Amino acid sequence: MAVIAADGFEEIELLGPVWYFKQLGAKVDIVAPKYNPAPERYGLTYPEMAKTHIMAIQYLQPVGWIKFDRTADQIKVSDYDAVFIPGGAWNPDNLRNDKDVIKFIQDFNKSGKLIAAICHAPVVLASADILKGKKLTGYWNIQVDLKNAGGTVLEQPVVTDGNLITSRHPIDVAEFSRAVETWLVKK
Structure with a gap:
């Protein structure tokens, strides 16, 4: 799983579902966009790390870093059975601006393999233009974006539509993780 x-x-x-999937025996790669710092003229500095x-947050507060395994320009659809976006x-916003992601x-959507996204992540799917005619859910403040991308938004913890599983909030992580497991076991 990517x-x-x-x-x-x-x-x-990220850590909740990844732990769960690894407990089930899944091989999981953390994939990040290729390092692309802002131009020097912006005056921003980045730690060597x-x-x-990549930096983790808890409700907008930075809480640490997690090492990634590969970058998005290094992966291909045939490497994975599923993709998950926390x-x-x-x-x-960082992902939807990355052409490789x-x-x-x-390409993953065309393969029919599982794409799972939770909370704010379904907007990445909107940017990939794969939501037309799909039922899905997401965090309350992105729901209008999902509708504008052609999706039908349902207010429920987890929505499965074909190869797409979406969820709306951190409190839904357990139910979301079980839905991903169920989809993968059926295939």
């Missing part, structure tokens, strides 16, 4: 995340992922939405790690307020999601 877990695609960037700086600003919600810690429990940002080249190999939420977090910043993570999806968007192309991978589009």
Whole structure:
């Protein structure tokens, strides 16, 4: 399974499901966009760690770093049976601006393999333009974006529609993780 995340992922939405999937015996790769710092003229500095790690948050507060295994420009659809995108307020914005991430999601969707996204992460799927005619859910403040992308938003903890599983909030992590397991076991 590929877990695609960037700086600003919600810690429990990545670590909870990843722990669960590993307990089930899944091989999990944390995949991040290729390191691409802002231009020097912006005056921003990045820790050396940002080249190999992504920053976790808990409700907008930075809480640490997690090492990633690969970058989005290094992966291909045939490497994985499923892709999972955790939420977090910043993570999806960082992902949806990355051409390698968007192309991978589009290609993965064409394969019919599982794409799972929780909380704010479904906006990445909107940017990949794969939501037309799909039923899904997401965090309350992105629901209008999901509708504008052609999806039908349902207010429930987890929604499965074909190869797409979405969830709306950190409190739904356990139910979301079990839905991913159920989908994968059926295949």
